[in-house]
Amino acid sequence: MLSDKEPFSLYIHIPYCVSKCPYCDFNVHVVPKIPEKEYSRALLNELDFYARSEDWWGRGLKSIYFGGGTPSTFSPSSVEKMIEKAASVFPFEEDIEISLEANPGREDSANFPGYRSSGVNRISIGVQSFQSHLLKFLGRLHSPDETRGALRMVTQAGFSNFNLDLIYGSPGQSLSDLRADLAEALSFQPPHLSAYNLTIEEGTPFHRQYQAGRLRPLDEETEVAMTELIEETLSKAGLERYEISNYARAGFHSRHNLNYWQGGDYLGIGAGAHSFLRKQENGVFGYRWHNERHPGRYMEKVRRTGEVVVEREDADLTKAAGEFMFLGLRTMRGVSVDEFSLRFGKNPQEFYPQIGDLLEGGLMEEKAERLRLTRRGFLVANSIFVNFV
Numbered sequence: 001m002l003s004d005k006e007p008f009s010l011y012i013h014i015p016y017c018v019s020k021c022p023y024c025d026f027n028v029h030v031v032p033k034i035p036e037k038e039y040s041r042a043l044l045n046e047l048d049f050y051a052r053s054e055d056w057w058g059r060g061l062k063s064i065y066f067g068g069g070t071p072s073t074f075s076p077s078s079v080e081k082m083i084e085k086a087a088s089v090f091p092f093e094e095d096i097e098i099s100l101e102a103n104p105g106r107e108d109s110a111n112f113p114g115y116r117s118s119g120v121n122r123i124s125i126g127v128q129s130f131q132s133h134l135l136k137f138l139g140r141l142h143s144p145d146e147t148r149g150a151l152r153m154v155t156q157a158g159f160s161n162f163n164l165d166l167i168y169g170s171p172g173q174s175l176s177d178l179r180a181d182l183a184e185a186l187s188f189q190p191p192h193l194s195a196y197n198l199t200i201e202e203g204t205p206f207h208r209q210y211q212a213g214r215l216r217p218l219d220e221e222t223e224v225a226m227t228e229l230i231e232e233t234l235s236k237a238g239l240e241r242y243e244i245s246n247y248a249r250a251g252f253h254s255r256h257n258l259n260y261w262q263g264g265d266y267l268g269i270g271a272g273a274h275s276f277l278r279k280q281e282n283g284v285f286g287y288r289w290h291n292e293r294h295p296g297r298y299m300e301k302v303r304r305t306g307e308v309v310v311e312r313e314d315a316d317l318t319k320a321a322g323e324f325m326f327l328g329l330r331t332m333r334g335v336s337v338d339e340f341s342l343r344f345g346k347n348p349q350e351f352y353p354q355i356g357d358l359l360e361g362g363l364m365e366e367k368a369e370r371l372r373l374t375r376r377g378f379l380v381a382n383s384i385f386v387n388f389v
């Protein structure tokens with residue numbers, strides 16, 4: 001029977017990759033042999049720990065997301081054990097979404113039917129591009145042909161809900177390169193597509209090349225033209241933009257990610273995983289924490305004490321309200337004025353007088369009690385978000 005407590009989302013971090021891409025700043029580890037059994041055992045124990053916690057016990061699950069790293073480095077039987085464990089400790093909502101990120105390598109795609117049978121009902125394929133020169137630049141190991149094979153396997157394995165990730169804005173990428181990537185992506189009729197603008201993150205090899213003057217990002221004008229091309233092409237194909245980087249057919253929006261953007265609770269397990277619990281008490285509006293990042297130390301801590309959290313943060317009113325605005329404004333639906341007022345005791349404009357200027361400047365609009373960015377606003381979204389963080 002489902003509980004009447006608010007359902008939440010579960011994130012499971014698999015921190016291993018076969019090699020590290022030069023633009024990646026995720027918590028990723030490349031090891032000679034992936035300790036799949038030991039790491040899986042640690043995840044199961046961590047789940048047990050939260051099943052006994054007052055804040056999570058008895059609550060329904062609306063989504064599970066296996067993210068990484070590369071979750072497809074783990075076998076379907078390990079994934080199945082985790083899904084079974086989650087089901088045994090948290091009641092599943094009837095329409096639970098269970099997603100898994102996969103690389104399009106040959107070995108990974110051979111496991112797709114197994115993931116489907118294990119209970120995964122949405123698969124997200126890290127395509128990035130269908131062109132060899134762009135894959136090479138991004139440090140990806142798969143070939144365009146492997147990607148095509150993997151996408152055929154997605155359908156053969158019975159996934160009607162799947163996502164395809166593309167990266168655009170690589171130096172040297174032209175608008176016609178992007179057009180070709182979009183056309184080929186659409187030929188597989190994905191119900192969901194994420195298109196990420198390449199960002200140069202500090203601490204990555206790309207950042208070092210950038211600092212040394214060996215990597216020059218595309219100019220802003222080309223990036224804007226690319227974003228417009230993506231939105232226009234995907235919209236014509238029936239994939240509507242619903243978040244800065246995400247496009248979907250009706251009914252195929254990512255439930256898991258929407259929960260993040262709408263300020264819902266999520267529990268993250270695994271090395272470096274982040275969690276959020278909305279709880280109002282003693283001037284606190286919510287709690288955030290994250291786990292030990294290093295997989296070896298994470299497993300050791302689970303084994304020894306079960307205590308893997310290394311940092312906690314209490315979100316006060318200012319922080320919680322800012323996050324609610326910033327995350328909600330990433331979506332095309334924007335932020336509900338009523339819900340903001342209910343959560344934080346004032347309406348958004350009382351909290352942030354600068355919203356008046358954004359409305360007047362045509363970067364934001366208010367419709368049907370929701371505040372959202374306009375098309376022009378989305379093009380300069382990052383400079384708007386700094387008003388709230």
Ligand code: SF4
Binds near residue numbers: 016019021024070
């Ligand atoms: S495959 Fe994904 S997670 Fe792994 S290194 Fe590359 S970008 Fe990072």
